[in-house]
Amino acid sequence: MSSDKLNTITPNNEIGLFFTKARRVVVGQDFKEMALWIQAGTAGTIVWYNEEISEYGVLSFEAGESKPIACTKIVSSAVIDGVTETTTSGNMFWMTSAQRIGRN
Numbered sequence: 600m601s602s603d604k605l606n607t608i609t610p611n612n613e614i615g616l617f618f619t620k621a622r623r624v625v626v627g628q629d630f631k632e633m634a635l636w637i638q639a640g641t642a643g644t645i646v647w648y649n650e651e652i653s654e655y656g657v658l659s660f661e662a663g664e665s666k667p668i669a670c671t672k673i674v675s676s677a678v679i680d681g682v683t684e685t686t687t688s689g690n691m692f693w694m695t696s697a698q699r700i701g702r703n
Contacts, residue, residue, distance in 0.1 A: 617696055624691035629672045632695060637673070638665040640690025646679075648672045657684040665694075 618636070629650075637645060639660035646657045647670035655677040658666060673693070676685040
């Protein structure tokens with residue numbers, strides 16, 4: 600059975616939020632779905648893009664830290680509010696959750 604993608608319009612409050620898919624980040628490569636968490640293997644900055652709202656974002660990470668970020672791609676750099684931000688973290692992973700988990 601395949602899992603439904605997370606319905607971003609309704610809250611996922613019936614069972615909580617569990618990762619059902621995780622992949623290694625390839626900088627500049629679209630995930631082809633919405634990632635909900637990013638984990639940084641090394642300390643640094645991560646710049647991301649969310650194609651659904653056409654918005655870039657930037658955050659600093661400690662090594663091994665995970666943060667909830669809704670994005671469709673990690674980019675090498677972007678100009679955010681007139682400042683060029685660059686991804687410096689490495690060994691990153693993205694994770695997402697299905698709307699429904701388990702068997703029917």
